[in-house]
Amino acid sequence: MKKNKKMLWSIFALFIVLILIIAIGWYKNQAVFTTQTKTNARLSSSDQNQTSEKSSSSKSSVRSSTSTSTSSSSSSDLPQAHQSDWDLIIVNKNNPKGELNPPLAQVDGKDVNARIAQAAAAFLAAAKSIDPDEHFISGYRSVAYQSQLYNMYVAQEMSGDGTVNSTGKEISKAQAIQNVNTYSQPAGMSEHNTGLAIDMSTVDSLNASDPTVVQKVMAIAPHYGFILHFQKGMEASTGVDYEDWHYRYVGVENATYMTAHHLSLEQYVALLPK
Ligand SMILES: [Zn+2]
Structure with a gap:
């Protein structure tokens, strides 16, 4: 137990x-x-x-x-613009383009891009009020026509009857092309192909317009959306020597900004987003 x-x-x-x-x-x-x-x-x-x-x-x-x-x-104050905007297209030696076939309208007897017809007419009227001799020399040029024009200039330079070689003495084709390239662009490399470029002057010869008149017309150009594209001191960025008659439409806001900041179209577009 x-x-x-x-x-x-x-x-x-x-x-x-x-x-x-x-x-x-x-x-x-x-x-x-x-x-x-x-x-x-x-x-x-x-x-x-x-x-x-x-x-x-x-x-x-x-x-x-x-x-x-x-x-x-x-x-x-950089405008809200883009590189791809229709009025900022760049056509030059570095940016060749094929035929663009822009819609056309006639102003002062010349074809221009129909989208800028009103602005071009208003700009011409304002330029005429500065000097009544102001007139359009050229507007839109097709790639085919630019080719004819360029080849004609080369032939004239070669024979000594050109703008640069007016000596009456023959020069080589290579030298003639160099001469022509200072005042005309090969086919597909001229912005006249866009219909947005206008040659306007009081005379029909290059850089022969009264510089005072050129200054005045240049000053009012941005009000109508234009810039004098090939300005003195901008040769490095435009690739073209000074031309006192070549205006380019870029729109009022862009033209005003470029003028205020002393920028060429090429320099301005480089600042913009794609
Ligand atoms: Zn021109």
């Missing part, structure tokens, strides 16, 4: 120990789980912080870039 009691006691003690072990184990698990949850929570909250930091930093970078672009455009 005593033995039985002892056994019961020891079973009871073992049972208690077992319960304790289980209880401790459970408690430990609980503790680990709680810590993990807490860590997870901390991690996720730090993730959120990072994300919110990222989003706030990206927001602020967007904000700063927006404010930069706003401030730069507002400080420079």
Whole structure:
């Protein structure tokens, strides 16, 4: 009987120990789980912080870039124009184009791009009020016609009956081409192909118009959307020597900006987005 009691006691003690072990184990698990949850929570909250930091930093970078672009455009007043705008097309030795076939309208007996007919007529009228002899010499020229014109100039230079070689003495074709390139462009490289260029002068000879009149006409040109394209000191960017009669339509806002900042069309377009 005593033995039985002892056994019961020891079973009871073992049972208690077992319960304790289980209880401790459970408690430990609980503790680990709680810590993990807490860590997870901390991690996720730090993730959120990072994300919110990222989003706030990206927001602020967007904000700063927006404010930069706003401030730069507002400080420079650069028009909201693009390189691809129809009135900013560049046709020259570096940007040759095939026949553009622009829609045409006649002003002062010359073909011009129909989109600038009104502006061209208004500009001519204003120029005539400065000097009644102002008239259009040329407007739109097709690539085919430009080719004929260019070849004729080359032949004249070769024979000594040209604009540069007026000596009456024959020169080589290579030399003649060099001469012609100072006042005419090979086919596909003249902006007369766009119908946006107009040769206007009081006379029919190059650079022979009264410089005072040229200055006055040049000054009013931006009001009608035109610039004197090949100005003195801009030869490096335009690739063409000074021409006192070659006006180019670019739109009022662009013309005003270019004139105010003394930029050639080529320099101006380089500042614009595509
Ligand atoms: Zn011209």
